[in-house]
Structures are given as structure tokens and as C-alpha cells.
Amino acid sequence: MEFTPQEKRSESLDAIRGLAISLVIARHYFGFKYGMLGVDLFFVLSGYLIGGILLDSRDRPGYFSSFYGRRAFRILPLYWLLLALLPPAHWGYYLIFMQAVPWLQFGFSQSDLTFVTWTLAIEEQFYLVLPILIYWLPRQWLGRILWGGILLAPGWRWLFHAYLPDQSWQFLLPARLDELFGGVLLACFARGYCRSVIGWAMLAFVPPLCDIAYAATAEAFAFLSVTAFACCLIVWLGANIERPQLFRPLIWPGRRCYSLYLFHMVVYDIFFDLGRPLSGFVALPVVCLLAEISWRVVEAPLINYAKRRFARAELTPLAMVGSAGRH
Template identity: 30%
Template sequence: MGTAPGPAPQGRYYIALDGARGIFFLCILSLHVLEVWNHLPLPSVLGLAYAGLQWSWMAVDMFFILSGFLITGILLQMRGIRYATRTFYFRRSLRIFPPYYLVLALLAVWWVWEAGSIRAMTEKSHLSFWVYLQNFYVARNGWGDFRPVTHLWSLAVEEQFYLLWPLLVLMLPVRRLWWILIGLFFLAILLRVTMVLTGFSGVAIYVLLFTRLDDLAAGSLLALIASSAAGREVLARWAYRLMLAGLAGVAVIWAVRGKYWLLDPVVQMFGYTANIVFGAGLLSLLAFRDNGPIVRALFVNPVMRWLGARSYAAYLLHFPIAIGTQRVLEAHGSDPLDGILSTWVITAVLTMVLAELSWRYWETPWLSLRHRYQPGKARAPSAG
């Protein structure tokens, strides 16, 4: 998603988080491949795999937590530096906007072709993507309109968070940030419960910023805790406990409901919080513990780190590629089993090739412009 590789709190670089980003992306890709074939009966041989992938949407929560952690860590480093706000927004714009708007421009051809008219570009459903308001459109109208990029609702959530949160981190005393984050965390939970009980759309609850703020607030709280050596020791000590507590919550809901799906009302009231607890533990495990060979093999291997570094463009591209691949294969009479497996392989290969090209020839040149806007010298530290 929108999180880009970079320094974490206090200038540290947590190598395993790149691998985690790669694994989270593969979970989302796999779920979307099954989704584009879901209008046909799924082969029984894939029943167990599909049941497992029903949990893979949790990767979205992991991305949100990671985003809050990394962005807040960067902002904490910039506190007290002249022109910090302008520098932050300039650099984030170079990281986020070029790939995003390039993909939208390319997909505009798809919009016009499917609609048969260039006037399709002026429809509200399409215009909302250009200003990062697509999550509001999806919340009101569901997933149906312009399916190839409906997955970009998550980037709208992150961009809306980036709009105001940097100002608070850079301007307010740290002690106030703690209370703001704690308040936002519980506000999001209360809002979700209230919306479920009053009959709001499950899609709206899933995609709106204020109902997902607890993910971003949790990641930001981890960054605040990790800003001290003592805090990092606490996170390392509690990593496994948080993971087990989160998984226990997920398992209980799954046992009671017989499923663990993102639009289930019980999951929305309590499961999202269980996801966050697990995600906070996993991030703490990867960042602050000296992990064993299994964890290193999964999260520090070169393939996952490579994919993690390119996961932003990969996330942008994979769903339209999967949809296009599925349409071609179904038109040629591919049966669901072969179609699903072929769609996964083709989507993964094309996505990774295009993500690498994007990284080398589009994203990196834009990122090289960051040196043209340097922050000023540090100001005298203020109290708080």
C-alpha cells in the first residue's frame, strides 16, 4: 500500500519490515485472484486454501499499522527542524503521487474503452480517485463501480491520515500526542460498534477513515513507545503475548461465527481490534526482538525484501492485472481450477515485472529529487 521503505523511529531501519510488507502483499494478491473467479463455483480442492485466505484480508490492517509506525517515526525525527512540515509533504508527494497518478492515467484508457465514451472520465465515481476520496464513494455506493481500482480505497484512508497527522506531530508536545492517539484508538472502536448496531453498511464501516483510525493510531503509538530504549525493550518483551492475544480473539470469533470475514458485524465490532493486537505484536517481534532462523527465513529473505521494496507499485497494479487476466482466460474456456492457478501465476509475474520497471525508471528518478528540498537547521528544543 502507501507505505514506502524508509527509516523508522530514531533513525533505525528494521530490515524485517520490508519482508513483512512483501508477505502482506502476497496475501492480498492471492485473495484478489480468488475474488475475480468467485462468480463461478470454486473447485473443492481449493476449499481449504480459500478458507485460509478468508483471513488474509487482515493484511490490510497490518499495512495500516505499519504505515502509522513508519510515518510517525519519520515525523518524530523531524521535530524541531526548520521547514519540517513542507519537507515532509514534499518528500511524501514524490514517493506517493507519481506511481499513483501514472496508474490512474493508464487505467483511464480502460474506463473510456469499457464505457465507450470519453465522458466516462467526468463521472463522480472516477473523479473521486483523483482526489483520494474514493473511500467515501465506495462507502456510499459499494464495490460495483469501476472495480479494477476499488482496492485503492485503502490509499485514500492513508492520504487522509497524512493530511492532518503530520501537523499534530510536528507542532504539539509529545505528551499531548499520547492522549490524542489513545482517544482516536478508542473513538474508532466506539464508532464501529455504534455503526454496526445502528445498521450502517458494512462496506462503509470497512473503508472510512474514522472507522479505521485505530490501526493507524496503534502504529503511531508503537512509534512513540519505540522512541526510547526502554520502550523498545517493553515491546520486545510483549511481542509474543500481543500476537497470542490477537490470535485468540480471532479464533474465538471464527469459532462462534463459523467464519472470519471483513464485513461480518461481529468481526467489525471486535475482530478489527483483535487484528490490531496481533499486528502490534508482529511488528514488535520483527522490529525489536532477536529472532530465530524461521522468522529470518520468512521475513529477511532477499525475495520478500525485494518485493516489499516494490510493494507500493505492485499493490497499485495487481488487481486490474488479475481482472484482465481472468477475463481473457474465461473467454478462452479455462475451467476454474486452471483459471485460478494461471491467474495467480500470470498476475504475480506481470505485477512484479511492472513493479520493477516502475521502481527503476519511474519511482527512483522522482525520489532522486528529494535532495532539492532540504530541511533547515534544527531549532532550539521546546519543552514537552
């Protein structure tokens, strides 16, 4: 099955979102050991979807305004609501998604209910970089830069682990580039950017081998490149699956994953004294109800408004000729 750019918001990819948020909630509510793999899956999926959107619209008028306008209406309202309900220390950094600055100074407050925003900070910093790369770089240089970020990611993690406090190697953008850029490369591959499948496959195995080699010679602290590789396979299979209806139970949480992610720890904290797993079983229907209300009252209306307000303009014949010459 082939997907047009509009169809790439497919039920199968929504189901992958549902799987990702289900893993995260299972981790926090029921102590599922491998639940944080959901975060890795989110990063790869974000790279794939956002990369695809930007690649398809790189030559259209309103490239930047359309992208950032839609992202702002999607992300900021609920994010600012969370900060208003639970004002964190150093909240000014949170407003501009730079909360890692005080965390590096005073420690990573992983018990804070707003700490879940570390993933949003990475995503927003990624959104600042990627549109510029895709807009300005020719096709061959875009691929090289993306591969450069992926191949350097294990090195960044090793440096952060050695010289920065706490678990900085998990929570800073350079350490997650193999997941984010890996998703973008999948989008590039789907659009014919790959000249050598064998060459790309050989490069893809380098970061996981680096992680394995480091684990064999020193204290093992991360296999994020191995995880990124596995998540890329999952996203690629999900994007090309023939029967997405098999994953229908995951579509509902997938489309409401943003509010589920932002507020699941807030709800859990209310019932924390009940103890695990009882508190998880009580909190789960409550956060699902809140997510449904949020989707119907806040998210879906704002998404629809942003689509109308920041509609992507079509290329004129003259602009198509110019873009063909540029690329």
C-alpha cells in the same frame, strides 16, 4: 540491536511490507482466506514508520514541506497513472482521495479495478491529520489523543455498521484508527514516550475485548481490533529482530509493494478468463516484472530526487534550546 532513525528503513521492515503485499496478492490471485490481513499490517506499519519520521523531525526546519514533498513524489505519480489508465466514475473525488464520498452515495464498487485505492484514501487522510498532531501537541497530549482514537475505533465501526451502507466500517478512516494510531504509538514507545508500560498494556487490551464482547452479544462483523493488536506485535518484533537476513525473500516485494498493490488487480483482470488459480499463476510473474520496471524507471529515481529536493535540515543549537523548552 538499536536502530537510528535512518536505519529504521531496515530490511526486516521491508520484509514485513513484503509479507503484507504477499498476503494481499494471495487473497486476490489464489483465494487465500486470510489475505486481507495484509492490509491491516500495512496500516500498522505505515503508522509506525510515518509516526517515527515525524517524531524525529518535529523540531527541524521544513517539517511540513519535507514530509509532504517526499510523500507527493512517492505516492502521486503511480496513483495518477492508475487513474489515467482506468478513469473511474467520479474521478474528481479520486484526485483528492475523497472517493468514499460517492461510494457512500452510490455504493462501494468493490469489483472496480480502482477500488484498491480505498487504502490510499485512508492513508492520505491520515497524513493530513498526523503531522499536525505531532507538531502541535505536547508529548502527554499526543499520547492521550492517540489512545483516544484507538479506544474509539470499535465504536466507530459499530456505528458505521449500523447506519451506513454496505461495508463502510471497513473503508473509512475512523474505523482504522486502532491500526494507524497503534503503529504511531509503537513509534512513541520506541522513543520513550511511555511512562507506564502496565498502563499502556491494559489500554491495548480494551479494543480487542470490545470486539469480542460485541461478537458475543450480537452479530459478529469484525475483529479488527484483535487484528490490529496482532499486527502491532508483528511490527514491533520485526523492528527489533536480530537477524533480518532470515526474511530476505520478502525484501524484494517489500520494496516494490506500492506498484504491486496498485496494479496487481489490473494485471489479474487481463488473465481473468483463465480461471483461478491458473490466472493467478500467469498474472504473478507479469505483475512482478512490471513492478521491477516501475521501481527502476519511476519510483527509485523519484524517491532519490525527493530526498535531495526535500532534505531535512539539521537543528541549530538555538533551535534545539527552543524545542527543548516547548516539549
